């Protein structure tokens with residue numbers, strides 16, 4: 001049965017998309033897992049990391065995107081077919097990644113949150129509009145080992161759909177003061193969400209398990225190579241310490257992290273995730289994402 005994991009942070013630009021895509025690529029290419037990446041963000045960044053725009057345009061016109069899954073619910077119709085909308089074995093830069101499938105997003109998903117908020121779920125089955133994605137994924141649980149949801153930087157209804165479908169969530173963050181401030185808010189919001197589900201749907205909601213926080217992944221860490229041994233700038237060290245204090249448990253912080261790298265920032269425009277790039281410049285980041293993926297697998301086994 002697929003493990004569903006959401007990549008969440010309410011703060012923008014911290015590396016949610018980068019981590020989701022690179023970990024998905026590692027799981028498929030290096031661990032030979034069957035992976036579905038669900039792009040829940042109207043910015044469509046994960047989608048365009050893996051497929052080019054002309055291909056995407058033809059695909060979503062013909063077969064639909066995540067937006068149509070929600071539109072069906074809003075219009076009370078059943079025309080959307082998830083099996084048709086999923087792009088199989090994506091081939092960024094012409095390199096096919098066997099086993100990595102993508103449910104593409106759409107720029108007009110941006111209006112869906114608002115529309116969903118206006119729909120009452122009461123007469124639409126047992127759960128409300130936060131359960132739309134989970135209901136569709138139910139038929140695909142045996143088709144994948146992992147389903148990774150790249151969430152937008154908020155906790156609106158589309159994000160809640162990813163969260164509700166997930167057994168676990170991972171929080172990428174930057175090692176800076178403002179980025180780490182929000183982590184506790186995410187955990188509180190997660191608990192509040194679970195309590196809300198149990199209260200709103202007392203019968204079926206009682207069995208609802210809050211997704212487990214798998215851990216925090218630090219991104220864009222700067223290592224000062226001049227020192228011996230190499231160390232992080234003081235400002236990043238202070239932010240990491242304050243994060244540990246907030247978490248109250250050091251083990252929630254992944255031991256592996258991603259350093260600042262031009263190879264990573266160039267990857268989406270080059271349409272080649274660093275994790276499969278043959279370019280020697282990508283080797284360091286490649287190794288980092290591999291370690292994070294290994295750690296994620298170990299953490300999943302532990303719970």
Ligand SMILES: Nc1ncnc2c1ncn2[C@@H]1O[C@H](COP(=O)(O)OP(=O)(O)OP(=O)(O)O)[C@@H](O)[C@H]1O
Nearest residue numbers: 012013014015016017018153220259260261264265
């Ligand atoms: N380790 C890194 N080194 C250099 N650039 C990075 C690194 N990680 C991410 N970036 C760049 O930072 C920007 C933001 O990253 P990304 O899109 O993954 O963040 P995000 O949290 O998904 O953002 P949003 O909240 O807008 O969805 C991108 O341009 C990305 O290429």
Ligand SMILES: [Mg+2]
Nearest residue numbers: 016017041045
């Ligand atoms: Mg993103």
